[in-house]
Amino acid sequence: MSVLLEEASEEAALERLHALDCTDGLPVVVPTPERVDRMILASGLDADLALGEMGPAMGVATVEKVAVAAVMAGCLPDHMPVVVGAVRAAVDPMFDLGDMQGTTHCLAPLVIVNGPARHDCGGVASGFGALGPGHRANAAIGRALRLCMINIGGGRPGVSDMALHGHPGKFTYCLAEAEEHSPFPPLHVSRGYRAEDSVVTLVGCEAPHSVIYSDDADDPENAEKLLHVLSIGVANLATNHAILGYGTAVVVLNPTHADVLARANMNRETVAKRLWELTHLPAADHDRYGGGFRRPFESETYPAFASPDQFVILVAGGTGLYSMVMPSWGGGAHNNCAVSAQVELDQFCEVPGASAS
Amino acid sequence: MRDGINMARNGIPSVCLITEEFWPQAEFVAASVGMPDIPMVRLPHPVAGTGEVRIAAIADSIADQILDRFAA
Numbered sequence: 001m002s003v004l005l006e007e008a009s010e011e012a013a014l015e016r017l018h019a020l021d022c023t024d025g026l027p028v029v030v031p032t033p034e035r036v037d038r039m040i041l042a043s044g045l046d047a048d049l050a051l052g053e054m055g056p057a058m059g060v061a062t063v064e065k066v067a068v069a070a071v072m073a074g075c076l077p078d079h080m081p082v083v084v085g086a087v088r089a090a091v092d093p094m095f096d097l098g099d100m101q102g103t104t105h106c107l108a109p110l111v112i113v114n115g116p117a118r119h120d121c122g123g124v125a126s127g128f129g130a131l132g133p134g135h136r137a138n139a140a141i142g143r144a145l146r147l148c149m150i151n152i153g154g155g156r157p158g159v160s161d162m163a164l165h166g167h168p169g170k171f172t173y174c175l176a177e178a179e180e181h182s183p184f185p186p187l188h189v190s191r192g193y194r195a196e197d198s199v200v201t202l203v204g205c206e207a208p209h210s211v212i213y214s215d216d217a218d219d220p221e222n223a224e225k226l227l228h229v230l231s232i233g234v235a236n237l238a239t240n241h242a243i244l245g246y247g248t249a250v251v252v253l254n255p256t257h258a259d260v261l262a263r264a265n266m267n268r269e270t271v272a273k274r275l276w277e278l279t280h281l282p283a284a285d286h287d288r289y290g291g292g293f294r295r296p297f298e299s300e301t302y303p304a305f306a307s308p309d310q311f312v313i314l315v316a317g318g319t320g321l322y323s324m325v326m327p328s329w330g331g332g333a334h335n336n337c338a339v340s341a342q343v344e345l346d347q348f349c350e351v352p353g354a355s356a357s
Numbered sequence: 358m359r360d361g362i363n364m365a366r367n368g369i370p371s372v373c374l375i376t377e378e379f380w381p382q383a384e385f386v387a388a389s390v391g392m393p394d395i396p397m398v399r400l401p402h403p404v405a406g407t408g409e410v411r412i413a414a415i416a417d418s419i420a421d422q423i424l425d426r427f428a429a
Contacts, residue, residue: 215406
């Protein structure tokens with residue numbers, strides 16, 4: 001059970017939550033018992049059901065505590081199944097959440113939503129400005145996971161969340177894949193799920209870095225040039241990948257860039273393979289810039305990524321010049337891999353008066 | 358859109374060429390500067406980078422519309 005705090009007013013309750021370091025620094029919706037109960041009901045799960053443990057504090061993420069975070073984040077009950085799915089992925093031991101929260105590197109779990117939940121759970125945006133601001137479901141779902149990481153996982157800056165600078169995606173970092181505008185199968189289908197499944201995929205990664213590329217249909221090297229600039233974005237010498245040789249990179253292709261690759265008869269797998277090939281870097285550079293991470297290489301180049309599977313490729317955003325890449329960390333027992341969890345929409349039930357505050 | 362507005366404000370007859378996806382933004386900008394009726398012609402999206410053959414075809418398809426807007 002959660003501890004029930006009492007204050008005389010909503011304003012006093014908000015200040016109390018700030019004083020207790022229970023917020024992300026922005027105002028939150030005060031999680032009154034009524035609001036939390038409504039959110040639990042929306043999950044269709046029992047309040048005391050334990051979804052798993054969240055490091056580094058190893059707090060138990062019960063549905064009730066997750067619902068508290070969802071209320072505080074400003075979620076609608078419709079968003080709750082996706083929040084629960086995101087927490088399920090975050091508590092998967094493969095995700096190494098405790099290590100991720102504790103590293104000095106700047107990581108936030110990017111929440112990628114696929115399948116019917118994109119529409120059924122409040123409308124998770126996948127087009128213009130999907131990474132924010134202005135899309136309520138994206139903002140609230142990503143923020144709910146962060147508030148779980150703060151209040152259940154115990155991640156607090158300079159104490160247990162040791163990111164030297166943090167990054168803005170640590171407030172919220174959530175988008176849906178623009179499946180309808182993608183020439184490729186949906187990301188979750190490529191990861192082994194059925195198209196009709198709803199799936200959350202988490203990747204602990206850096207803030208998005210823009211990659212500009214101007215489509216030129218008359219250029220026979222069009223796709224190869226795009227892949228080359230993307231490979232520079234994910235594995236330039238300033239990235240952990242180039243220095244550590246581990247981790248996962250997210251590549252968010254805008255629909256125009258995805259079309260460039262599709263016109264070259266490429267699919268998600270061949271794109272990943274080519275990106276892996278193009279991110280083989282000169283060993284001499286590593287020797288010069290690798291510092292304490294220098295290691296001997298037998299050939300003149302070395303891979304910045306362990307395999308093509310380390311690329312998470314999705315389509316989102318408006319059409320145009322820019323795609324996004326998110327390099328990552330590479331640490332943790334599982335080398336900062338992507339983790340997916342299914343969103344259980346069939347547990348959802350209508351919540352009486354859900355539109356009330 | 359801004360180019361067309363600035364040219365029109367300088368007394369140069371102007372028609373703004375706007376691709377489908379940027380049409381809402383164009384209407385927003387036109388309204389926000391008090392010129393909601395500035396002539397615009399809608400292009401498919403995208404145009405840039407789609408190859409000379411396609412761009413020439415788009416030009417052929419809208420040339421009359423542009424002239425009509427100048428004549429209006």
